[in-house]
Amino acid sequence: MLLTLTGVEKSYPTSEGPLKVLHGIDMVLDAGRSLALTGESGSGKSTLLHLVAGLDSVDAGQILLAEQDIAQAGDAARAALRRGTVGLVFQQFNLIPSLDVAANLAFQARLAGRFDAAWMAELAGALGLEGLLARYPEQLSGGQQQRVAIGRTLAAKPRLVLADEPTGNLDEATGDAVMALLLRLVAQTGAGLLMVTHSARLAARLDARLHLSHGRVAG
Amino acid sequence: MNVKAFLAAVLLAAPAGAQGFAGLGADAQGFAVPQPGQPLAFPQDHGAHPEYRIEWWYLTATLTGPDGTDYGAQWTLFRSALAPEAGTGWESPQLWLGHAALTTPDAHHVAERLGRGGIGQAGVVAAPFEAWIDNWQMVSRAAGGADALDAIQVTASGTDFAYDLALQATGPLVAQGDQGYSVKSAAGQASYYYSQPFYQVTGSITDQGRVIPVTGKAWLDREWSSQPLAADQTGWDWFSLMFDDGARLMGFRLRDTGEGYTSATWIAADGTPRPMPPGALRVTPLREVPVAGRDVPVVWRVELPAMGLDVTTTPLNEQAWMDTLVPYWEGPITISGTHAGRGYLEMTGY
Amino acid sequence: MIAAGLSALLSHWWRRPMQLAMLLLGLSLATALWSGVQAINAEARASYDRAASVLGQDGLARIVGDGPVAQDAYVALRRAGWLISPVLEGRLAVPGSSLRLIGIDPLTLPPAAQQVEFGQGDGLLPFITAPGVMYVSAETAAGLAEAGLPPLRVADSLPPGTALVDIGQAQRLLDRPGEISHMLVWPDAPLRDLPPGLTLRQPEGASDLARLTDSFHLNLTAFGFLAFAVGLFIVHSAIGLAFEQRRPVFRTLRALGLSAAMLTGLLLAELLLLALVAGVAGVAMGYGVAAALLPDVAATLSGLYGAEVPGTLALRPGWWATGLGIAVAGTLVSAAQSLWRVWHLPLLAPAQPRAWARASERALRWQTGVALGLLAGAGGLIGAGQGLWAGFGALAGLLLGAALLLPAALSGLMALGQRMARGVLAQWFWADTRQQLPGLSLSLMALLLALAANVGVGTMVSSFRLTFTGWLDQRLASELYLTARTEDEAAQMLVWLETRADAVLPIFNAEADIRGQPAEIYGMADHATYRDNWPLLQAAPDVWDRMASGQALLVNEQLARREGLGLGDAVALPGGGALPVAGVYSDYGNPVAQVILSTDRLLALFPATPRLRYAIRVAPDRAAALAEEMRAAFDLPPENLADQAAIKAFSLQIFERTFAVTAALNVLTLGVAGLAMFASLMTLSAMRLPQLAPVWAMGLTKARLAGLDLLRTLLLAAVVMLAALPLGLALAWVLLAVVNVAAFGWRLPMYVFPGDWLRLGGLALLAAGVAAAVPVRRLALLSPGDLLRVFAHER
Known part of the structure; x- marks a missing residue:
């Protein structure tokens, strides 16, 4: 089993006292499998x-x-x-603005000490980023930025990819294309994928779904 | 208080406060006080009297140029003592103030000098007679045996004028008041006072660079005292009148809060003085004109019924204002009426 | 609507009190340093004016003699029609110091020269008769309580250290009966021929003191301006940040119908309000700065130039006004760019904060171009121009050019570092540092200016000190220096010393005009003391023999430079005759031209020279005993017999005080630069979270990130320090070779003190570390939630 959660609880302090966000979550995910976490805002x-x-x-x-x-x-x-173990893909892409695309792509792999030039090149090709390597994040479109972010995550060959609304800032067509790339490449590396989304349509494309409601697993 | 204003207040009349002419009505403490019945003595009395608070050598001349234009000239040296002693060097308490003026029908030039006694910058010596401040001088030119004031040379200059006059007396010195004891108020304030009113003048004046030969007549007053005025007296109107018939009249009115005090001496053509009792002289202002920002009476009616005198005086230049540290009006006048002649008018305290 | 708009704008500050505090602090500090220096200058200038206008000397011609003038000559001139007034001036010894005693004749004094209201209450008589009345300023009076002087009256129109008495009393107090110093000539008075021995001297427009001390005040002003500029860097960054952060608010307000003009007007009003608040605080602080520095300034001016400046500060309304004015002007200059952007704000751009103050490549290139132009201009000024203004112009060009060049240079350096970096972290470190530069460059520029000024001024002062102490050793070669009270006493002392001292060397001097400028003329005896020690910069081979025979003279460096005199050039002497220059000697600390002749020659030229001062040679170990003996034998006051060590100590003390003010301003400037850095780092730390959070998310601990941030700040400070070194040395060179020569008339050799640089470098790193400490600590203590908020969906 790649990931096992047992009775996970979490609360945050607020001005009206602690706010319990998670009330005992149990969950499992196997390597090579993908799971969609869905739920309302604040769930x-x-x-x-x-x-x-x-x-x-x-x-x-x-x-x-x-x-x-x-x-x-x-x-x-x-x-x-x-x-070393997880890779993150954010809704806001969160590229490092001071580094160019090539450096951003390689960043986490090099940080983790498993930079693989061949795999990098393959990823860049698969993500359609070959022509953009010398550019800086601010010179890219949203879809391009998210492709760089996905590449950055996968370049480090994480065992678990965590994605938080990865297409939330993209239009539907671009989002679908980025999503397809993400699913294909995750499958290719054999990593697990845990993705947060509020879109039932996207959730349906993953192997399994877990619906959260008010901090509890619903159904 | 500025030192010069202070000094001028001591030397000359300023518009009155409770102290009369700022200081002139002050106590005579420590200073000698004129006494009646003490005859004047010459040549000593031509010189300075440092034990008295105040003293002056006061010459006024009515002059005429070759084209008939009238002029007036004034030469005055005041002495003021801060203490009743001659003193020496810079510590001498004797201070000197000179005024010189040249009046023309359309201008009135004034100059003023100050100096310390004791260092030689200013002073008066009785014999051989010389009175001076800076380069202004009144020097005796009299022959041996004659009175020193019988013939004098008078020079002075300012930035825009100068004069150099030779004066020859045609009559004797005249003691004013009671043999030179001149009473200045009903309360008895008095000064020593004598005059030489009989000078014939020849010389030249320089009016803004133009040298003009002149002839005329002049009058010298000598007066010293320690407390010449009463505390409530605010100023005076003083006349020296030289009539064409050779007679002279010295008369003044001291203004106070009441009726004032007038005094006069009629001087016959031969120099015999005839002191008039207080109140015998009547002077009445006939016309006032604005002068230096104030109203000054420049035309006067002068009456001395005892001598059958009833004349009007008109100034050569109404604006004969002495713009000195303590300002006053002093200028030549023309006399018309029962008598004709020329003279000088001095008005202080306006 | 205006009120609503203004409150929307102002609410920003209440929510960011730190930012508000920085803005106000920066502006008030800048204003404080500037107006503090201005207050000192104004106080000093006012006192020069007072000194110069004593007796109307700034506007009245005077008649002077070769030496003292007889009172009779004055009377003779008066009686020849000159409208003049006599003055006797001298030094009157009082316990512990001396007074400039001025004797006047109040009766003849020209109105323009009247200084004091006489005669209040007691009149003229006590003034002119013994013991007289002495007028002094309140400050001087306070120091003279038990001096046994004539009764004192306070006249605040008199400069400190000056006493006014009647001329007769002056003659008595100074024991100079029948003597006067000079005569004041009434304006418009007719001028006549003067008897031989007397000359008419026209009034000098500016006072000597004002001219002599000009350079000193220009110096202070330059420093004040530097501090002000450094302070404005803080203001600029604080305003820029506040404007960037409110960009969405601006758009909203515009969208709600506020016109661009109205919005700009509101912001302007807001800025003026802040400027006034900070200005008032700044001027008040400036008063404190000035009050703290003034005693040192006063001591300097008195020691170096003999200019008496009161040690206390007067409040001048004009100074308040200019202080506020400079605060407002500084704010407007700092805000001009931001206001311009608001004016041109496009309505429909996305409401997302953009990296503030990001300099585009083009702007950076333009700035670099300007910088290079300024540096070239500075070089040109040094090459072509001479004089004080050229020197300060060159300094300004040098400093500003270097500051403007700094961002481009740092950016290039970081790019190079990135290219050379091996590890991914190192690469990111360099790239990220480069990314921070636009936000940091202003404070780094401020730091560069402060450090360079420190290096430059420190080098100048240390070079000066080294040269000066060596020079003092040469110049003060004799063991004891004697000033007799009278010539009779001097003669007795010479006899007394005959058997007790190895040599007694006369030090006689006179004052006269040399080549149209007032100069001191000294007589020098032929003695090994001088042959071995005198600090000659240039000398003819047989200089001492020619001096001994009275065939040549020496000039000081100031005179040589001012008049372009070299060896062999003839110098005309007063009273006819001329001698060739056989040597040029250094004469630090003296603003006046000086000439040295043989003693015989001096006495022939100026027979009236007082023969009172002597240098005594004796075996050094016997000097103290001899001095003691001599004081006892002649009942000599201590100040009349000084030993070498005491004079040296006194001279060095003057020297140290001269530069105490400079040092204080230096430290303050460095402090302001540190504050600017702190402000920038605080600002950046808040804005950098989105850049740091992904790196953190990708597996770097917060402690590591904080460590890197600290390292980054220290690295930048170190680089700036390195850049400041050559700049500071260039500054020192200009100060020594251009400014000093123009201001004082002497050129000093430059010495470098690497130890000082290490100390300063350490100080700079410390300042940077302290400035970085708060933001770095904040980063290290950040809760995950703060970082996670970056990833939250709704931003």
Whole structure:
């Protein structure tokens, strides 16, 4: 099992006291499989994704990712996890503006110490970025930026790809094309994919779906 | 208070406050006070009297140029003592103030000089007679045996005028008041006062660079005192009249808060003085004109019924304003009426 | 609508109090330094004017003699029709110091020369008769309480250290009966022929003091302006940030119907309000700065130029007004670019904050071009121009050019670093640093200016100090320096010393015009003391023999430079005759031209020269005992017999105080630059989160990111320090070789002090580290939630 969540709880402090966002989530995901997290705004799906990514720590429960309990991991261990095990694709692309496309693509792979030039070239070709390598993020369209972000994530060959509304900032046609690329390439690397989306249409293209409602798994 | 204003207030009359002419009505403490019945003595009395607070050598001349134009010239040296002693060097308390003026029908030039006694810049010596401040001089030219003031040479200059006059007396010195004791108020304030009203003048004046030969007549007044005015006296109108028949009249009115005080001496053509009792002289302003921002009476009716005198005086130049530290009006006048002649009018305290 | 718009705009500041504080602090600091320096200058100038207008000397001609004039000559001139007034001036010793005593004759004093209202209450008599009355300023009076002087009256129109008395009392107090110094001539008075020995001197338009001290004040002004410019960097960045952050608000307001003119007007009103608040605070702080610095300035001016400036500050309304004016003007200059952008704001651009103040490549290239032009101009000024203004022009061009060049240079350096970098992190580090440059460049420029000024001024002062101390050793070769009270006493002392001292060398001097300028003329005895030690910059081979025989003279460097004199050039002496220059000597700390003749020659030219001062040679270990003996034997006040060490200590003290103000301004400027850096880093730290969050998300710890940020700041500071070194040295060179020569008349050798640079570099790193500490700490302590917000869907 690539990812196992058991009884994960999370709350955030607000001015009216702590707000419980997740009320005990159980969930599993196998390598090579894809799972869509759906739900209303505020249902806790992004929070769940961030916890799995090691960006934030749980209040209670267990997250086993690649046989490692990341709920108990310290800051450095979680940073290592983000560097080597997971890959993130954001709605806002979040490229590094000071680096050109080639450097952005290679960034995480090099950070993780597994830069593979051949795989890079293949990815760039698959994502249609060959002509854009010397450009800077601000010179790219939204679709192009998200393709770079996907390439950046996959270049590091993560075991789990986490995507947060990856097409949320793109028009439907571009979004569909980017989505197709993402699914194809994830499948090609054999990684698992956990994707947050509010679109039932997109969720339907994944292997499985988990619907969150008010911080609980619904149905 | 500026030092010069202070000094001028001591030396000359300023518009009155409770102290009369700022200082002239002050106590005579420490200074000698004129006493009646003490005859004048010459040549000593031509010189300075440092034990008295104030003293002056005051010459006025009515002049005429070759084209008949009338002029007037004034030469005055005031002495003011801060303390009743001669002193030496810079510490001498004797201060000197010179006024010189040249009046023409359309101009009135004035110059003023100040100096310290004790260092030689200004002073008066009785014999051989010389009175000076800076390069202004009044020097005796009299022959041996004659009175020093019988013949004098008078020079002065300002930025736009100068004069150099030779004066020859044609009559004797005249003691004013009671043998030179001249009472200045009903309360008895007095000064020593004598005159030489009989000068014939020849010389030249320089009016803005133009040298003009002149002839005429002149009158010298000598007066010293320590407290010449009463505290409530605010100014005076003083006349020296030289009639064509050779007679002279010195008369003044001291203005106060009441009726004022008038005094006069009629001087016959031979120099015999005839002091008039207080109030015998009547002076009445007939016309006032604006002068230097104030109203000054320039035309006067002068009456001395005892001598059958009833004349009107008109100025050569109505604007004969002495724009000095303490300003006053002083200029030549023409006399018409029962008597004819020329003279000088001085008005202070306006 | 206006009120609503204004409140929408102003609400920004309440939500970002730190930004508001930075803006106000930057502006008020800039205003404070500027107006502080202006206050000092104004105080000093006012006191020069007062000194110059004592007795109307700035506007009245005077009659002077070769030396003192007899009072009789004055009376004779008066009686010849000259409208003049006598003056006797001298130094009157009072316990602990001396007064400039001026004796006047109040009766003849020209109205323009009247300084004091006499005669209040007590009149003229006490003034002119013993013991007299002495008029002094309130400050001087306070120091003279128990001095046994005539009764004091306060006249605040008098400059400090000056006492006015009647001329008769002056003659008595100075023991100079029958003597006067000169005569003031009434304006418009007729001028006549003067007897021989007397000359008419026309009034000098500007006072000597004003001219002498011009350079000093220009110096201060330049520093004040530098500090102001550095402060404006803070203001500019704070305003720029506030405008960028409110861009969406601007668009909304425009969309709601506010015209561009109205919006710009509102922003202008807001800025003026802030400028006035900061201006008032700044001027108040400036008063504090000035009050703190003034005593040192006063000591400098008194020591170096003999100019008496009160140690306390008067509040001048004009100074308040200019302080506020400069605050407003500075704000407007700083905001011009931002206002221009608001005016041209396109209505329909997306409402998303754009990287603020990002300089486009073209703007950077343009700026670099201007920078190179300025540097070339500075070079041209140094090559072609002479004089103070050319020197300061060159300094300004150099500093501004270097500052403008800095961003391009740093950008190039970072690009190079990125290309050379091996690791991905290093690469990102360089690229990210380069990305930060537009936001940081203003504060880095400020830092560069502050550091360069420190290096430059520090080098100049240290070079000066080294040269000056060496020079003092040469110049003050004798063990004891004696000033007798009278010539009789001097004669007795010479006899007394005959058996006790190795040599007694006369130091006589007179004052006269040399080549149309007032100069000191000294007599020098032929002695090994001078042959071995005198600090000659240029010398003819047989200089001392020719001096001994009275066949040549020496001039000081100031006179030589001003008049272009070289060895062998003839210098005409007063009273006829001329001698060739056989040597040029250095004469630091003296603004006046100086000539040295043999003592015999001096006494022949100026027979009236007082023979009171002597240098005594004696074995150094016997000097103290001899001095003690001599003081006892002649009942000599301590100040009349000074030993070498005391004079050296005094001279060095003057020197140190001269540069104390410069040093203080230097530190303040560096402080302002540090603050500018802090402000920029704080600003950037808030804006950089979106750039840092992905890197964090990709597996870098916050501690690592914070460490990198600190490293980045230190690296930039170090690079700027390196850049500041050559700039500072260039600055020092201009100061020493151009400004000093023009201002003081001497050129100093330049010495470098690498130890000082290390210290300054450490200080710069420390300042940068401190400035970076708060934002870096904030980053390290950031909660994941703050970073996650970057990834939130709704931004």
